[in-house]
Amino acid sequence: MLRKREQPPEQDSGSIRKIKHVEVDVLYVQSLNEFPSDIIATPDTVFGPDQRHLQLRADVDLRKALSFRSDVGLALRSKLHDLGFVDIETPLLFKSTPEGAREFIVPTRRKGFAYALPQSPQQFKQILMGSGIPKYYQFARCFRDEDLRADRQPEFTQLDMEMSFVGADQVMHIIEELIRSLWSTFLKSGLACPFPRMSYREAMASYGSDKPDTRLGMQTSRIDYLLPGDLISKISPLQAPIVESLMLRFNQSVPDASSTMQQFVANFLDSAEGTAFVNNPDGGPGIFVIDTGKPLQGLQALGFEAAERVEEIYQIEDGDLIVLQARQDLPFSGGSTTLGNLRLALHAAAVRQGLVKPPFGFAPLWVIDFPLFSPTTQDEPGQGGSAGLTATHHPFTSPKSAGDVDLLAVDPRKVIGDHYDLVINGVELGGGSRRIHSAEMQGFVMRQVLKMSPERVAEFSHLLDVLRAGCPPHAGIALGFDRLITLMLGKSSMREVIAFPKTGKGEDALVKSPGPLTDEILKTYCLHFRASDDQSFV
Numbered sequence: 001m002l003r004k005r006e007q008p009p010e011q012d013s014g015s016i017r018k019i020k021h022v023e024v025d026v027l028y029v030q031s032l033n034e035f036p037s038d039i040i041a042t043p044d045t046v047f048g049p050d051q052r053h054l055q056l057r058a059d060v061d062l063r064k065a066l067s068f069r070s071d072v073g074l075a076l077r078s079k080l081h082d083l084g085f086v087d088i089e090t091p092l093l094f095k096s097t098p099e100g101a102r103e104f105i106v107p108t109r110r111k112g113f114a115y116a117l118p119q120s121p122q123q124f125k126q127i128l129m130g131s132g133i134p135k136y137y138q139f140a141r142c143f144r145d146e147d148l149r150a151d152r153q154p155e156f157t158q159l160d161m162e163m164s165f166v167g168a169d170q171v172m173h174i175i176e177e178l179i180r181s182l183w184s185t186f187l188k189s190g191l192a193c194p195f196p197r198m199s200y201r202e203a204m205a206s207y208g209s210d211k212p213d214t215r216l217g218m219q220t221s222r223i224d225y226l227l228p229g230d231l232i233s234k235i236s237p238l239q240a241p242i243v244e245s246l247m248l249r250f251n252q253s254v255p256d257a258s259s260t261m262q263q264f265v266a267n268f269l270d271s272a273e274g275t276a277f278v279n280n281p282d283g284g285p286g287i288f289v290i291d292t293g294k295p296l297q298g299l300q301a302l303g304f305e306a307a308e309r310v311e312e313i314y315q316i317e318d319g320d321l322i323v324l325q326a327r328q329d330l331p332f333s334g335g336s337t338t339l340g341n342l343r344l345a346l347h348a349a350a351v352r353q354g355l356v357k358p359p360f361g362f363a364p365l366w367v368i369d370f371p372l373f374s375p376t377t378q379d380e381p382g383q384g385g386s387a388g389l390t391a392t393h394h395p396f397t398s399p400k401s402a403g404d405v406d407l408l409a410v411d412p413r414k415v416i417g418d419h420y421d422l423v424i425n426g427v428e429l430g431g432g433s434r435r436i437h438s439a440e441m442q443g444f445v446m447r448q449v450l451k452m453s454p455e456r457v458a459e460f461s462h463l464l465d466v467l468r469a470g471c472p473p474h475a476g477i478a479l480g481f482d483r484l485i486t487l488m489l490g491k492s493s494m495r496e497v498i499a500f501p502k503t504g505k506g507e508d509a510l511v512k513s514p515g516p517l518t519d520e521i522l523k524t525y526c527l528h529f530r531a532s533d534d535q536s537f538v
Contacts, residue, residue: 049509052500065497068186069485073139075185076159079178085135085161090124092117092141097459098383098452099394102145104154107525117143120478122394123463125162126435130471137161139481151427151483151494154506158430159484162476168420168434171475172366175422175430179364187488191364195422199369204332208244208340210367213426215359216347220244220339221313223324226306236283236326244339247314248321248346250355257319258291258298260355265289265321268349277342285342286324290316321346331413333374344426365423372399372417373449385450387412393419395445396463397433405441412449422479427487432477439468 047054096116106115224243278284291298299307325339350356373389400418418434485497495501
């Protein structure tokens with residue numbers, strides 16, 4: 001029964017949403033369901049992943065994060081609709097193609113045949129560009145059978161976009177407008193456009209990472225040419241290595257900074273995290289703590305010239321930490337160097353101990369000019385070609401310039417791709433590229449550069465046919481939507497912004513997936529186990 005509204009009490013009702021326009025008199029109560037007595041629910045109860053429904057019910061922050069995610073998705077859809085983009089769904093039941101990542105396979109009842117869940121809608125969105133759709137987007141579900149981390153899930157959502165008759169600059173401009181709009185609307189924070197741009201080589205040389213958090217400072221510098229040979233041999237077993245340095249400085253007021261830094265470094269190197277750097281096969285870090293009461297301020301092992309140069313580079317102060325790290329004298333490849341990883345670990349440890357203030361604000365950055373190809377490794381076999389090369393991102397990225405096209409035939413390792421990654425605060429939010437729209441060039445890359453077998457090339461015959469039929473120039477990007485929400489909310493893990501995330505083992509603890517295969521299922525899908533310990537399928 002409803003009656004006239006009365007003044008509410010002063011005390012807050014917590015996370016319960018108030019109904020403020022009516023009063024409710026309770027005349028009769030009927031139970032609609034029961035709550036079992038074996039479940040203890042108090043304000044201090046911590047529910048595990050196997051009780052995700054109770055986690056969500058008890059944790060208002062989780063529910064707010066899902067609501068925030070919904071609001072951001074709606075804002076992006078509205079903005080893209082206004083820009084003329086068309087929301088198009090692409091198939092989830094695809095086929096296995098060697099794009100680079102491991103796939104999830106879906107068996108069928110047709111013996112010897114299976115679907116593959118898409119790593120991304122990459123090929124379908126390029127097909128759409130050849131089908132007369134000038135602007136496409138979707139919030140796409142993607143699947144990759146990769147080792148899991150806090151920022152990685154086996155299934156995830158990305159905002160996928162593609163446009164015809166555009167290049168990298170137009171794509172980056174649209175993304176900057178989308179990101180700036182989100183930050184203004186939801187975070188009440190302004191971002192200056194255009195975002196800074198940095199080449200892959202500069203990012204690796206200056207920060208030891210292809211997704212640098214520039215807020216931290218601590219830029220790296222190459223100094224091996226200044227160091228005495230006996231010092232290099234002490235910090236590395238490598239012959240003629242590259243040696244790089246960085247500096248960590250307390251930005252909090254610390255008494256006896258030199259002694260405090262000495263203790264901080266000793267504790268870090270003794271920790272499990274620090275031990276991995278000490279045992280680096282290229283040599284452990286060389287550690288120097290600035291002490292203005294010592295000769296050359298504690299840098300005497302570097303020699304006069306190097307000590308003077310280090311002082312000039314870093315404008316050193318008492319208590320500063322100078323770190324040297326050797327690596328092989330090879331071109332940059334991959335996502336980080338050992339010194340780049342050490343940079344992040346030292347800064348995080350200093351923040352945890354209150355010696356350095358946590359970074360604040362947002363530092364967006366485009367990383368561009370990646371090498372188009374990288375050496376294959378055991379963990380990254382890439383497209384399975386025999387050239388010892390894999391596409392750094394995927395085999396559909398276009399060379400950046402006419403000069404890079406010429407290099408394809410003579411020195412593909414030097415080719416720069418027209419690829420761009422959006423990085424904010426050290427988080428790679430997404431990446432995109434201008435695509436190869438010529439069937440002839442795409443075929444050349446697969447056959448002559450990557451040296452893929454005819455059977456492997458044939459797996460892309462559908463795409464080559466589309467490109468051959470007058471496909472226009474096109475470019476696009478994909479933003480990790482889960483990562484975007486995680487970053488905007490300042491969360492430490494994507495699991496905090498996904499309703500039903502997988503655990504670190506790739507399992508859903510609530511519904512108990514993946515589940516075991518019964519003999520009946522194996523028979524239906526023409527599968528059986530190999531007679532081996534690993535229970536491989538055949």
